[in-house]
Each structure stands twice: as structure tokens, then as C-alpha cells.
Amino acid sequence: MQEKDTTPLPVPPDTTGYGAVFAVREFRAVFAAHALSLLGVVVSEIALTVLVYGLTGSPLLSALAFALGFLPYIAGGTLLAGVADRFPARRVLVGCDLVCAGCAALMALPSTPVAALLALRCVIAAVSPVFNGTRMATLTEILGDGDLFVLGRSLLRMVSQSAVLVGFGLGGVLLTFVSPRGALAITLGTFLASALLLRFGTRRRPARAGGGSLVRYSLAGTREVLGDRRIRALLLLLWAPPMFVVAPEALAAAYADEIGVGAAWVGLLMCAMPVGTIAGELYAGAALSPAARSRIVLPLAAGGLLPLLVYPLHPGLGWILLALLLAGSAGAYTLGLDRWFVDAVPEELRGRAMTVHTAGLMTIQGVGMALAGLAAEFWSVSTVVGSVGVLGTACCVLLVLEVRRTGRTAEVGDRSARRG
Missing domain, CATH: 1.20.1250.20 (MFS general substrate transporter like domains)
Structure with missing residues (x-):
């Protein structure tokens, strides 16, 4: 495996604090992609909840459509954790966005039944921890593992908090103009835009490790972390x-x-x-x-x-x-x-x-x-x-x-x- 280039891009000497983080070109691409991807997830959650309730009239299934955004995290985070180290980070990030875009596209189809809608929601939730974990680890290569990383993580967290506030409001307004499936089609665009930003806005870096069964590698890493x-x-x-x-x-x-x-x-x-x-x-x-x-x-x-x-x-x-x-x-x-x-x-x-x-x-x-x-x-x-x-x-x-x-x-x- 070729040696990894983990040196962060140079920062102008007159920039400090959050300004120093935004001075790094790659981080700006990651930041924008994070905002778009997260906005897509939040709006899709609202649209899917409304869609399932409209199709079934069941509060339980409607609530389940929202809860499924949390439940598969533990499976994806343990069984697929090794993806973040086994494959080049950019390929993982773009691939996760494309998977989410594909799921959104299938959800938007008029013929997709409720059971398939819930299953697709599970897929998005399962790849989310892989995407987020890979992005967090990549930040140490883009920004270094010092103060810039801390501030970069802080900015992404603030985007997450803001996206929930803005996304729920935007989703509610959006649903007054378009159907739930139409809103899901719009989220397809946000995932694709995120994938394009990451593909062309970040450098290719080799994987951190390789070899062996992915599931065993993932579980071994989880045991090592918790041990x-x-x-x-x-x-x-x-x-x-x-x-x-x-x-x-x-x-x-x-x-x-x-x-x-x-x-x-x-x-x-x-x-x-x-x-x-x-x-x-x-x-x-x-x-x-x-x-x-x-x-x-x-x-x-x-x-x-x-x-x-x-x-x-x-x-x-x-x-x-x-x-x-x-x-x-x-x-x-x-x-x-x-x-x-x-x-x-x-x-x-x-x-x-x-x-x-x-x-x-x-x-x-x-x-x-x-x-x-x-x-x-x-x-x-x-x-x-x-x-x-x-x-x-x-x-x-x-x-x-x-x-x-x-x-x-x-x-x-x-x-x-x-x-x-």
C-alpha cells in the first residue's frame, strides 16, 4: 500500500479560529457536502413519515418510519465499521451518498409499496454511521489531528443542529407545495450534489488498512475500541x-x-x-x-x-x-x-x-x-x-x-x- 498523504493543506498565517478551518479548500467541500446530505436526510424523514401515514392511515407505521432512522445505526456501525478503514475515504463517502440517492429515487416512485419504503429507510440509516465515521476520520487527514480538527468537528456538529431546525421547517413548507414523493425526489438531488462535491472537492487518499473478512475486521475493531x-x-x-x-x-x-x-x-x-x-x-x-x-x-x-x-x-x-x-x-x-x-x-x-x-x-x-x-x-x-x-x-x-x-x-x- 502506498504511503498516505495526511498533511493538511496550508492555512494562511493571518487566519485563526473558525476562519482557519474555512481557509482549507477541502474542508469547504466537506462542509457544503455535509450540509446538503444532512438536509436531504432530514427532509426525507419528514416526507417519508407523511407519505406512510397517507398510504396506511396508521400512526404506528408513520412513527416507525421515523424511528427507523435510529434503529439500524447500531448494525451499520458494528458490522460495517471496517469500511471506513478498508477502502479509500473518498470512494466510501461518494458511495454512501450514491446509495442514499438511489434509495431516495426508489422511494419517490409511485409504485413503491410501504414495506419497501421502510426497508429503504433502513438502508439509508445503516450507511449513515459509515459515512459519518469515514468523514470524521478523514477530517484528521484534511485538517490534521490538532486544533483545526476540533474546530472542524465543531462546525459540522453545528450544521447538524441547524439542519434539524431548518430541515424540519423547510420540509413542512416544502410539503405544502409538492407531494411527499416529490419532496423525496428533491432529496435525491441533495445527495447527488453532496457526492459531486466530495468527488471533485477532496483528494484521493489510500485506505488505512486491508485484507480479511470485512465483518470480522469491523467486529475486531469494535472490540478493540471498547476494550x-x-x-x-x-x-x-x-x-x-x-x-x-x-x-x-x-x-x-x-x-x-x-x-x-x-x-x-x-x-x-x-x-x-x-x-x-x-x-x-x-x-x-x-x-x-x-x-x-x-x-x-x-x-x-x-x-x-x-x-x-x-x-x-x-x-x-x-x-x-x-x-x-x-x-x-x-x-x-x-x-x-x-x-x-x-x-x-x-x-x-x-x-x-x-x-x-x-x-x-x-x-x-x-x-x-x-x-x-x-x-x-x-x-x-x-x-x-x-x-x-x-x-x-x-x-x-x-x-x-x-x-x-x-x-x-x-x-x-x-x-x-x-x-x-
């Missing part, structure tokens, strides 16, 4: 806060009904946390140094769920929105944690590690939503969200302690290696 105490602790800290923090969003409609406010407030309750997340990441990325971002990781991870404790106090809707903004802004802890994670993962394992990270994150958020909904069948939403704040904080504190312990162990090992 390393330091990597496992970092992964769990990346997963745990999102698992708990989704509860207020999942229960926004039920909470609005509980406190007797109109449907318009549901949108505000669902938007407040993503807005806080974007604001927190923008501030941390633009105003804080890499050292400062590392210092805030553990405090924010440990205490980021504490604002949810105001729910059982029934303080008024304004205070609830403020609490959601604060809980969202604590997501800035991921900037420093991303750097620790990349430093802990060996280069030959990065593609699989990033894919496992993406698959686990999406899966655990789906589990968090389901558990919150189940709990709300027995207790009030205020009680459930407040309890989530307590339980989540306890779990995050334990994980923070584990991350600190494994960090000290890694430092001791590095010093021993240098002496040797």
Missing part, C-alpha cells in the same frame, strides 16, 4: 450527556400539554436546546484557546444536566427555556473531548472508532427518547425530566472520574515509554 479502557471512558462520556439531555425534547409536546400552553410553544421548547448548543460551541471555538477548551471538558460534562432540575419546581416557561439553553450550551465540552479522543485512538483504528462513536451516539439518543417516553406514561413530565437531571448527573460524574483516572494512567505510560 481499551481510556477510549471506552472517552466514548461513554461522549455518549452519556446526549442520552439524558434528549428527554426534554422528546417530551416537549407532552410538557406543553401538562402546563397548558399552546402548540406554538412546543417549537420553542424543542428549539431552545439546539440554539444553546450552537451558541456554546461558537463561543468555545472562537473565544477559548485549546488549553481552555480542555479545562472546561470535565466541569461541563459533570454539571451540564443540572439545569434540568428546575422542571419539578414549575418555575414558569421563561425559566424552563433558559434552563434548556444552559443545558444545550454545556455541549461545548465536546470540543476538548474530541481532541482527547483523537489522541487516544491509533491512526489505523480511527475510521472504525469514529464509526462506532457515531453509531453509539445515535443509538443511545434513540434509547434515551424511548425511555423518557416510557417513564412519562407513569409519572408527570416535570418529574421525569427532573429525575433525568439527577440520574444523568450522577452517571456523568462517575464517567468524569473514570476519564480522569485513565488520563493519569496514560500520562504515566507516556513518561515510562519516554524513559525507556
